[in-house]
Amino acid sequence: MKTFQDFDLPKSLQKAIDELGFVNPTPIQEKSFSVILSGRDMMGIAQTGTGKTFAYLLPILKQWKFQDNESPRVLILVPTRELVVQVVEEVEKLTKYLSVRSLGIFGGVNINTQRKNLADGVDILVGTPGRVMDLSLDGVLRFDNLQKLVIDEFDEILNLGFRVQLTSILSMMKSKRQNIMFSATMTEDVDDVLDEFFEFPEEVSLAPSGTPLEQIQQKLYHIPNFLTKINLIKHILSTDETTDRVLIFVNNKKLVDVAFELLNEDFPDQFGVIHSNKTQNYRLSTMANFQNSKLRGIITTDVMARGLDISDISHVINLQFADSPEKYMHRIGRTGRADKEGIAISFVAPYEEEQHLAAETLMNKEIEVFEMPENIEVSEKRLEFEKDKRRFKSIGKKINTDERGAAFHEKKDKNKKVNLGGPGKTKPRKTAPRNRAVEAKKAAKRKKK
Numbered sequence: 008m009k010t011f012q013d014f015d016l017p018k019s020l021q022k023a024i025d026e027l028g029f030v031n032p033t034p035i036q037e038k039s040f041s042v043i044l045s046g047r048d049m050m051g052i053a054q055t056g057t058g059k060t061f062a063y064l065l066p067i068l069k070q071w072k073f074q075d076n077e078s079p080r081v082l083i084l085v086p087t088r089e090l091v092v093q094v095v096e097e098v099e100k101l102t103k104y105l106s107v108r109s110l111g112i113f114g115g116v117n118i119n120t121q122r123k124n125l126a127d128g129v130d131i132l133v134g135t136p137g138r139v140m141d142l143s144l145d146g147v148l149r150f151d152n153l154q155k156l157v158i159d160e161f162d163e164i165l166n167l168g169f170r171v172q173l174t175s176i177l178s179m180m181k182s183k184r185q186n187i188m189f190s191a192t193m194t195e196d197v198d199d200v201l202d203e204f205f206e207f208p209e210e211v212s213l214a215p216s217g218t219p220l221e222q223i224q225q226k227l228y229h230i231p232n233f234l235t236k237i238n239l240i241k242h243i244l245s246t247d248e249t250t251d252r253v254l255i256f257v258n259n260k261k262l263v264d265v266a267f268e269l270l271n272e273d274f275p276d277q278f279g280v281i282h283s284n285k286t287q288n289y290r291l292s293t294m295a296n297f298q299n300s301k302l303r304g305i306i307t308t309d310v311m312a313r314g315l316d317i318s319d320i321s322h323v324i325n326l327q328f329a330d331s332p333e334k335y336m337h338r339i340g341r342t343g344r345a346d347k348e349g350i351a352i353s354f355v356a357p358y359e360e361e362q363h364l365a366a367e368t369l370m371n372k373e374i375e376v377f378e379m380p381e382n383i384e385v386s387e388k389r390l391e392f393e394k395d396k397r398r399f400k401s402i403g404k405k406i407n408t409d410e411r412g413a414a415f416h417e418k419k420d421k422n423k424k425v426n427l428g429g430p431g432k433t434k435p436r437k438t439a440p441r442n443r444a445v446e447a448k449k450a451a452k453r454k455k456k
């Protein structure tokens with residue numbers, strides 16, 4: 008087990024920690040430390056009580072050097088005044104032997120006192136978004152020297168309706184700074200703000216308590232479009248009675264509703280949906296109905312599934328392939344029952360090939376491909392989002408297939424043999440669509456050169 012000694016902290020900081028009686032860093036402290044030290048932007052998923060405050064304070068203070076500035080170098084935004092007080096206390100505990108000026112500001116108290124305190128000079132400022140915005144619009148609070156922005160309890164800040172204040176603060180800042188964010192859950196609101204203001208922060212979360220990879224049977228079908236995928240899932244649901252506790256993923260809430268309506272035609276009252284446009288009560292009752300098996304399945308998005316405490320899933324079905332390999336891992340890790348294999352089935356359209364390859368590269372494993380049964384009707388119709396590929400958000404990193412390790416290729420060859428021999432499972436293909444996609448990409452690359 009790591010100790011704080013492994014963090015190689017300056018003596019003044021180590022002494023303060025020793026006096027607090029803390030010996031071992033918590034998991035989130037351990038995982039965030041090197042990311043924050045590296046200067047990269049970070050999105051940490053951690054609840055209160057996990058030690059997240061020290062998780063961002065320690066690396067920030069490790070790098071602390073005396074500078075003679077009036078305006079803050081570090082701004083920590085938190086949702087409530089209680090948290091302002093608490094975080095300031097934590098800063099004071101850690102900086103007992105360092106020369107750091109900290110200050111907390113929040114609404115509901117005299118703004119003039121805070122103006123004066125700010126004018127006296129501050130290094131680490133902790134505040135609620137409303138008061139921070141007011142004082143910066145006033146011109147009293149300046150961000151000229153700001154090096155680090157911490158947004159703590161991001162989800163709660165947005166839940167409390169501080170989005171306008173937060174975005175106006177963000178737009179007043181110069182772009183060169185490190186952003187460190189923590190949220191208990193990834194909500195769609197958090198995701199929206201991240202999309203708009205931050206470029207791919209590194210995600211740090213504690214290992215999802217999912218089924219280990221070896222215990223998940225992964226299957227894949229190449230399917231031309233979304234509506235054909237619906238035909239296939241209907242077929243699977245009506246012919247495979249082991250699909251009795253199913254988690255169905257799509258990539259956005261609009262498509263959750265589309266999938267629900269189409270499935271509900273054939274399987275009335277068997278499926279529920281969970282997404283951020285539904286009220287809290289609706290979501291809770293859907294969850295309860297699923298837990299007590301009144302519902303056979305839930306259709307949801309990655310964002311919503313993070314906060315769901317559901318177990319005993321017979322099948323995870325990816326109607327759309329996850330747009331990042333990490334999300335894919337997270338999704339399939341939700342399946343699995345005590346001592347039994349979990350089953351994860353993914354439907355991949357040609358425009359999702361890149362994401363599919365990225366997931367295989369991350370796992371260093373090829374997903375077994377199954378042939379679409381012949382009696383499945385192939386829809387000619389494309390949904391709106393399938394017509395314009397440019398609108399398609401592709402977060403998956405571009406994969407150069409040649410860069411995959413030798414072990415991957417070895418396994419790939421092995422899988423091929425197994426797949427080809429599997430009776431009634433995978434039929435040999437002359438040209439797999441995947442290969443065509445890869446070939447096309449390679450050809451495009453060659454052309455560029």
Ligand code: AMP
Nearest residue numbers: 029031032033055056057058059060061
């Ligand atoms: P937080 O999640 O930041 O609200 O922290 C929860 C509580 O854990 C606070 O009272 C911290 O002082 C305490 N704490 C933080 N880090 C550690 C640690 N490494 N060992 C023991 N307690 C800690």
